[in-house]
Amino acid sequence: MLRVEEHKSPQHNLSCEKFLNPQRLYLPLSQHTGRPSQACVKPQDIAECAQVIALEDGHISARLHAPKKIKIISIDDWYHPILKKAKCIIAEPIETEEHKFIPREKIGAIGKEALLQIIRDSGIVGMGGAAFPTHVKLRPPKKIETLIINGCECEPYLASDYRLMVEKLDEIFKGIEIICKIIEPREVIFVVEDNKTEARKKLHLAFSLKKYKLPNFSLEILKTAYPQGGEKQLIYSTKKSKVPSGGLPLDVGCIVHNVATCFAIYEAVYFDKPLIERLVTFAGDALVSPKNVWVKIGTPLNELFDKGVLQFKTEPKKIICGGPMMGIALDNLNYPVLKGTGGFLFLSKDYLLGEEGPCIRCGSCVRECPMSLMPTLIDLASRNENWEQALIYGSADCIECGICSYVCPTNRRLVQSIKQAKIKTLK
Amino acid sequence: MNKLTVSYSPHLHTNQSCAKIMWSVFASLLPAGIAAIFIFGAAALWVILLGVISALVTEGLLQYFNKKKITLSDGSAALTGLLLSYNLPANSPWWLVVIGSFFSVFIGKQIFGGLGQNIFNPALVGRVFLMTCWPKYMTNFMKPLDAGINFFKSFNYDAVTAATPLMMAKEGKAVIDISYWDLFLGKHGGCLGEVCILALLAGALFLLLKKYISWHIPIIYIATVGVFSWIFGSKGLFSGDFLFSILSGGLILGAFFMATDYVTSPLTRKGQAIFAAGCGILTVVIRLWGGYPEGVSYAILMMNAATPIIDRYTKNRIFGR
Ligand code: SF4
Ligand code: SF4
Numbered sequence: 127m128l129r130v131e132e133h134k135s136p137q138h139n140l141s142c143e144k145f146l147n148p149q150r151l152y153l154p155l156s157q158h159t160g161r162p163s164q165a166c167v168k169p170q171d172i173a174e175c176a177q178v179i180a181l182e183d184g185h186i187s188a189r190l191h192a193p194k195k196i197k198i199i200s201i202d203d204w205y206h207p208i209l210k211k212a213k214c215i216i217a218e219p220i221e222t223e224e225h226k227f228i229p230r231e232k233i234g235a236i237g238k239e240a241l242l243q244i245i246r247d248s249g250i251v252g253m254g255g256a257a258f259p260t261h262v263k264l265r266p267p268k269k270i271e272t273l274i275i276n277g278c279e280c281e282p283y284l285a286s287d288y289r290l291m292v293e294k295l296d297e298i299f300k301g302i303e304i305i306c307k308i309i310e311p312r313e314v315i316f317v318v319e320d321n322k323t324e325a326r327k328k329l330h331l332a333f334s335l336k337k338y339k340l341p342n343f344s345l346e347i348l349k350t351a352y353p354q355g356g357e358k359q360l361i362y363s364t365k366k367s368k369v370p371s372g373g374l375p376l377d378v379g380c381i382v383h384n385v386a387t388c389f390a391i392y393e394a395v396y397f398d399k400p401l402i403e404r405l406v407t408f409a410g411d412a413l414v415s416p417k418n419v420w421v422k423i424g425t426p427l428n429e430l431f432d433k434g435v436l437q438f439k440t441e442p443k444k445i446i447c448g449g450p451m452m453g454i455a456l457d458n459l460n461y462p463v464l465k466g467t468g469g470f471l472f473l474s475k476d477y478l479l480g481e482e483g484p485c486i487r488c489g490s491c492v493r494e495c496p497m498s499l500m501p502t503l504i505d506l507a508s509r510n511e512n513w514e515q516a517l518i519y520g521s522a523d524c525i526e527c528g529i530c531s532y533v534c535p536t537n538r539r540l541v542q543s544i545k546q547a548k549i550k551t552l553k
Numbered sequence: 554m555n556k557l558t559v560s561y562s563p564h565l566h567t568n569q570s571c572a573k574i575m576w577s578v579f580a581s582l583l584p585a586g587i588a589a590i591f592i593f594g595a596a597a598l599w600v601i602l603l604g605v606i607s608a609l610v611t612e613g614l615l616q617y618f619n620k621k622k623i624t625l626s627d628g629s630a631a632l633t634g635l636l637l638s639y640n641l642p643a644n645s646p647w648w649l650v651v652i653g654s655f656f657s658v659f660i661g662k663q664i665f666g667g668l669g670q671n672i673f674n675p676a677l678v679g680r681v682f683l684m685t686c687w688p689k690y691m692t693n694f695m696k697p698l699d700a701g702i703n704f705f706k707s708f709n710y711d712a713v714t715a716a717t718p719l720m721m722a723k724e725g726k727a728v729i730d731i732s733y734w735d736l737f738l739g740k741h742g743g744c745l746g747e748v749c750i751l752a753l754l755a756g757a758l759f760l761l762l763k764k765y766i767s768w769h770i771p772i773i774y775i776a777t778v779g780v781f782s783w784i785f786g787s788k789g790l791f792s793g794d795f796l797f798s799i800l801s802g803g804l805i806l807g808a809f810f811m812a813t814d815y816v817t818s819p820l821t822r823k824g825q826a827i828f829a830a831g832c833g834i835l836t837v838v839i840r841l842w843g844g845y846p847e848g849v850s851y852a853i854l855m856m857n858a859a860t861p862i863i864d865r866y867t868k869n870r871i872f873g874r
Contacts, residue, residue, distance in 0.1 A: 130565065131565065282565060358872065358873065362872075368872060368873045369873050370873045370874070371871055371872070371873040371874045372873075373873065442557065443557065443558055444557060444558045444560075444564060445557055446562075446564055450562075450563060450564040450565040451562060451563045451564075451565060452562050452563070453562055453564065454562065455557070455558060455559040455560055455561075455562075455564065456557065456559070457557050457559050458557070471564075473564070480566070480570065483571055483624075483627070483668070483669075484667065484668050484669035484670065485669050486571055486574075486629075486668060486669045486815050486816055487669060487815045487816050487817075487818075487820060488574070488815045489815065489820045489821070490569075492820045492821055492869065493821075493822070495869070496872070497871060497872040497873075498869040498870060498871055498872045499869065499871060499872075500820065500868050500869055502820070503820075503864075503868070518868075519868060520869075520871045523871050523872065523873070523874075526562075528562050528563030529563075531562075531563050531566070532563045532565060532566055532567060533567055533569070535567075535569040535570050535571050535573070535574055536570070536571045536669075537566065537570075539561060541561060541562060541563065542561040
């Protein structure tokens with residue numbers, strides 16, 4: 127793992143704002159790992175705020191809710207950051223006022239199964255990026271020893287998890303309590319990196335006050351490094367155990383949940399509020415000022431500019447959905463915020479300017495790869511379409527963290543060809 | 554909005570570049586070159602300049618005629634030329650330098666497909682070629698100057714010559730009247746860039762601190778040579794003068810600046826350790842029992858050839874396997 131330039135200021139110190147009144151909403155049916163959900167509304171329908179508009183399809187899937195009171199315009203292909211174009215419920219909010227969610231009563235009395243049901247019904251997915259349906263993750267086939275709460279947010283620029291920890295720590299802890307009730311772990315480890323100054327202070331305070339009922343609760347401050355927020359790396363950093371190749375965290379008795387997911391669970395259980403909003407960091411040097419904003423899921427980027435929430439300082443050269451290491455470059459502003467998007471970046475120059483040169487075998491990629499692969503050799507094999515060779519050097523285990531391309535002095539686009547090999551070898 | 558760049562992640566990059574690395578290595582070698590000029594006079598300067606310039610011209614012309622992108626600014630050709638000149642006697646005739654540089658860049662590098670594709674260290678390919686064709690010129694070492702005499706004489710083949718310490722040792726001279734200190738400073742015959750250990754170490758330290766090279770190859774290489782020279786001493790087992798073996802010949806230059814060449818050494822640290830130990834053993838074997846007094850170049854070239862195999866057997870253990 128490596129220390130990459132953080133670019134976290136000033137986002138880290140900016141209080142969250144809200145933008146909850148977009149004119150259009152674009153809600154892709156596929157916002158999670160697994161099968162896309164199935165729309166259960168049709169054009170011209172009116173849906174109340176928080177009403178289900180698409181149901182899960184099969185086990186690994188998640189439902190979708192109306193972020194406001196909306197009128198469905200159409201169900202059509204629309205821009206999707208990951209899939210480029212995908213089926214999407216396009217809707218128009220018909221009420222500007224915010225829906226009031228009423229606190230649920232007797233939360234302590236709700237049983238395990240009922241809690242799981244609430245989480246499933248709220249359409250919660252992992253909000254750290256992979257967007258795996260949370261209710262599936264909370265019903266592990268094996269006994270979970272360790273619950274790890276991921277507050278690392280190791281991608282440069284992004285600050286939404288950090289702001290959430292600073293501003294909503296109490297709520298996050300209540301979410302963790304619920305997870306504990308469901309999976310009954312032996313211990314809970316809350317992990318943050320040492321660059322999360324203010325969150326650390328608050329966490330230490332919460333820890334010393336022993337306010338929350340968590341089994342064997344401990345706080346772990348890790349040295350900032352990328353990609354420490356990756357599940358396998360995080361488990362290794364905290365527990366020193368390696369998730370077997372091709373395996374899952376639960377193979378070593380661990381489960382990792384992101385802080386934003388914990389917050390979403392809290393809202394679902396305490397207020398019966400489904401996942402319809404999230405905190406997003408908008409940053410990059412092409413903006414007048416970066417911001418952390420609560421937005422409705424489905425809000426397209428251009429609305430934020432039209433409504434003056436964000437302003438360009440200079441013409442952007444590159445727009446990225448996600449962080450700079452793993453994020454996806456976008457070609458226009460029509461893309462909507464998804465459940466798993468922690469940030470959007472607007473850069474005035476392309477930081478990966480250099481032309482690609484030949485590999486000079488400096489070994490940097492080999493030394494820095496967090497999965498201990500041989501990136502340059504996978505790359506070579508992949509370019510020669512020698513997929514077996516690529517597999518030998520580890521293509522199947524690549525987590526696409528981007529470190530190899532990041533360190534390469536001759537600007538080899540390693541991740542790209544490694545991913546190619548990964549796709550070919552998975553089949 | 555004008556056109557947005559849509560490229561694959563990551564969208565950040567370190568500010569490291571090939572040119573930066575190559576020119577840093579180039580710069581780190583300069584102290585040794587300056588030392589050579591002090592020791593051997595202006596002749597050394599001309600050899601160095603000619604070596605670098607002919608390497609650049611060769612690379613430029615080859616790329617031009619092959620319609621490839623001209624990449625002289627990446628520093629790799631200049632570095633090859635510099636290293637070749639460091640492997641020549643200061644009193645080399647001019648044509649020897651030009652042929653050596655040309656051969657290094659052409660056969661050593663471009664034939665294989667250019668930067669990153671070559672199997673052997675280009676400068677050493679050039680040196681060994683010259684050794685084979687013109688051994689007389691390659692083993693005719695100029696004696697260090699006495700304070701300023703002949704300083705400005707260039708391509709001074711008729712200079713007063715001196716055997717290198719290793720040659721003397723090979724001939725079985727019982728007492729070699731040269732102090733460790735003189736070996737360290739470079740006041741003896743030898744290739745122009747290899748003699749001044751002090752200057753080489755200064756450059757090496759810079760590279761280590763800047764993390765352009767790691768200690769693995771040079772230290773293991775040098776240590777192996779030291780240990781084996783000590784074990785197989787001329788006066789019986791465990792009697793060798795290991796300090797002499799380390800300080801004489803091209804070991805320091807080879808270990809820090811040529812065995813560490815990225816392109817021709819293994820990728821992993823484990824592989825590098827094996828590579829370095831192999832270089833060390835081969836160097837001692839050639840020095841003690843081979844036909845030449847010096848074995849660094851051949852040892853490194855042989856291990857270069859072994860690098861693909863070493864790479865294959867020392868690949869990283871994948872996380873979680
Ligand atoms: S090979 Fe994959 S896991 Fe390794 S550094 Fe590159 S992107 Fe990351
Ligand atoms: S970092 Fe780039 S130049 Fe270095 S070994 Fe990897 S691919 Fe080759």
